[in-house]
Amino acid sequence: MTNVVVVAEARGGIVKRPTHEAIGAALGLTAKAGGQVIVLLPGSGLANASAELAGSGAHRVVALDAPALANYSGDGYARAILEVLPELDASVVLMPHTAMGKDLMPRIAARLGAGMVSDAVDLHYEGGRFGATKPVYAGKATLRAMAKGKPFVATLRPNNFEAAPGGGSAAVEERKPSFGPDALRAVVTEVVAAAGDRVPLQEARVIVAGGRGLKGPEHFHLIEDLAKAFGPGRAAVGASRAVVDAGWRPHAEQVGQTGKVVSPTLYIACGISGAIQHLAGMRTSRTIVAINKDPDAPIFKVADYGIVGDVFEVLPALTAAVAEAVKQ
């Protein structure tokens, strides 16, 4: 048998959206390789999350519900998952390439002695072997790697795989980890939420990003206003490294090779020149719009649509027009 295990990401009992994309990708694999999609859900207070995942299209849901897993901890989550993995007969283990997935999956792969592809944008099953395609060199090249053995581990780039269509009602099973909170060696003592009801950059469908063309931090309300115009929970603010280094914006907003790699449905670059390190973080966005006063700015080479103009003139007009369009 050849099951695909998806490790679900739930924080505070709420399932993160990229989990459904990972289930969609897993169903794609089992359609070719056979076997079941089994969702493994670590956390605490998981009744709602389990019910949601039971209707995701997966074949089975295994909840690891314990107080020791209330907050994410790499060693606790890894240990709990490794306790149940053997009975699941996994050929592939998948998780979204998020802060949690990036931290957790390499530990699982190491303990399994498994090959792993991180930040995968495509999964393969060929001649009985599993593999994945991923961007390397900050998106300047694409690597296709095949695992020599099983299991194979991959983290999946968010906003890239089609989410599972949903449906079905998988059985929810429960397992308890053998250890309590005292066994954890690195514990999260606090989770400080970012200010406001901001959408995390990597989960946003729309990103409005500003660069040095904004001239100063006091003008970034133009960027925030445009993001807000897309409606609540839809758009996030991004920034170039130049403005992060200048202290205008927090590092958490930086897009690029030494910032976040994002691929939203729509990326609007405002007053950003399009340096190669910036492009590395956003070039796989589905639609790219650039607003820049210099018609020769490199950003126009990757943009689908460009407006040559002054951000101080274009942004207010665009914000009003988007607000109007969203209303309709």
Add this chain to the structure above:
Amino acid sequence: MNIIVCVKRVPATDSKIKIAPSGVAIDPTGVEYVLNPYDEFAVEEALKLKEAAGAGSVTVVTLGSSEAQKMLRDVLAMGADKAVLLRDGGVAHDGYSTAECLAAWIKTQPFDAIFTGKQAVDSDNSQLGPRLAALLDLPCVSEIVKLTVEGRTFIAERDIEGAREVVRGSLPAVLTAQKGLNQPRYANLKGIMAAKKKPLEEIDAAAIAPATEVASLSLPPERPPGRILGEGAAAVGKLIEVLRNEAKVL
């Protein structure tokens, strides 16, 4: 305080990438190689920690070819005490075998902390730190932006989607460095001179084969050429129209 820092030699971020005729690697001609940018933060944090402790040593280790010697000298010039080059014998290591080779060597060493960068900007794997922690059975915090150490207890902060996690643990541990952790120092002339006399040892890495095979390396498809819709605020109407009707994102 004895600290091990894993460092990697990678193409500078502004390099133009070409594919070698083999189709499974890049063509290194004309590429400038540098210390992985995140490893600069890792080295800096290790140096700060040793300085604060007032005693100990910082050892940097890389798995790679002899060409990595120059990078190791650069890190010694920043202030590291000792460098080790694990010769890879030309094997193109993946996340699995990189971690196995480094863990095999680290197991022979005394240490209180291990630092790595959060990600090597060639493979973009972000695997090594947590893999090492699992292999060495150590606690690990990845992508840290702040670290305080008191005695054997550390508190590290890391950014997650929309929030910041504060993590407490005790040494020995593996910590992976994210940008923002510190401001890496530059090597000064004195450091560069001193580095010439510091120990740089070259030994063969453990013979461990990768768990994945590169089927192909290719250049990403070019984005189809875009269109300039017009100038200034007058072009906004046109933009809304194409976003709605062509791109279907509104």
